[in-house]
Amino acid sequence: MGFQLWFYFIILFLLCPILQSTESQQAICGEEVRGNVTIPSPFGIHSRCYSRSWFRVSCKQTHKGEKPFISINGIDLELLGSLFQDTILIKNPVGSSTVNRTGTPFFFSSDYNYFGSVGCGNLATIFSNEADPLGGCIQPICGDGASESGCYNRISGNFTSNVVNMTAMYPTGKDDDKRCASAFIFSRLYFREDYPLPIGIHIETTHVPATLSWNSTYCGDAGCELGPGPINFSSKDSCGNVTFQYPFEIIHQHYPNGWFRVICNKTSNGRKMPFLNINGINLEILHFSFLYGNVVVNHSITYFNCRQNNNDGMSLNLTGTPFYYSDFDNVFWSSGCGNLVTVFDNEKGNLVEE
Incomplete structure (x- = not known):
């Protein structure tokens, strides 16, 4: 019966605001998965799942399988997931490939990230592009036979772009000036707070997990479009x-x-x-x-x-x-x-x- x-x-x-439905209803926005990563809203792979190109996720084949990426000012960043609301975890490049987020809704928040540096006996400092100091730390002197050491510290504010300075703090030997040094922003929530650096970060590290935040009201250089006018609720x-x-x-x-x-x-x-x-x-x-x-x-x-x-x-x-x-x-x-x-x-x- x-x-x-x-x-x-x-x-x-x-x-x-609601995303326009232009592709298959099979994609559940906020639940799309690539590799072992769930894509959080407002990001999406299908065009119906993101409202602005900043939040578009592309999929690339790597030696570890298919991985999700976002593109910020021409640099592709691997997406690792999301730890908290309105944040995503990315693989942030170390050193000279620092990503400039100016002109995008994205920024690094001091609530979720630390500044770190690998090297020997240097003062590593980080400034915003407006020359405002954000933080710094002093690398310990490397002992005999040691090739690297490191330090990390809190940053003092949110920023979209940055400049790093490396200054030698101690007398150097003839070979010390040839030592490599690096600096980076990394997620303090992803690592245990072990001194002098979280386990897994060293001079050979090319990318570190960092927490990226975004301004949901950002409209781009052209500014926000005017709405339909005053709303008459009565x-x-x-x-x-x-x-x-x-x-x-x-x-x-x-x-x-x-x-x-x-x-x-x-x-x-x-x-x-x-x-x-x-x-x-x-x-x-x-x-x-x-x-x-x-x-x-x-x-x-x-x-x-x-x-x-x-x-x-x-x-x-x-x-x-x-x-x-x-x-x-x-x-x-x-x-x-x-x-x-x-x-x-x-x-x-x-x-x-x-």
Whole structure:
């Protein structure tokens, strides 16, 4: 015997920019994986998963397999993952290939990174490109037979570009001036704080993990585009028995983002009914609340093994939209005989209800 899933759904909306869906719905933004790295939002491999080219992730084949990379001012940086919200972990180059992040939303934060240097008996200092001192440390003198030593210290502020100076602090022997020295920014959260340098960093190291942050309001050299103008939160519009406020508007009005356009259709008896189109499916709107940030819709029913219906197991897909189902405002209910009914979210496979 077939059975039905009855839904009474309230869809909540988020007032935030949404990525345009131009490629396959198979890509779940924020859940894309390359190698053993999960790509966090707002970064993405598919174009529907990133809104600006700064956050585009490309995949390259390396001797260790396929790896994800981002490009900053022409330099490709391997993406290692994300430790905290609004940060990513990258392989940061050591020495002369320092990445200039000027003109991008990216910067190094003093909250997550240290300044380090490998060498013998030098004062290593780091400055912003505006010549503001950010930090420094003194390398210990190398003992007999020792080829390298190192130091690290905190940095005093956030910066997008930097200059490093290396100054000898002690009298040098005839061969000391030939010793190699390096300097770098590295993530303090990725290593244990072992003196004089975290394990794994030495003079042969070419890249170190560093935590990169970004300014979500950065618009580039051209500046930010003007919005649609002052928002009138008190303005109301109606279709049938439903009254709308910002951000919803009737479709004959201009709303640039499109997600909140209400289609006001007339039925055969002349009655007006409001609809919301989500991923190609028109949903009748039953109620709207600006205060609670939700809209009640007449949701479709999911059937299983019912001959008169051909939408077995189907449900409304809200991926790539500003809408989501609230666990506070909705209940899960099923009609049938002797079945265990479960519902999972598509993104993580978590059991939502049974």
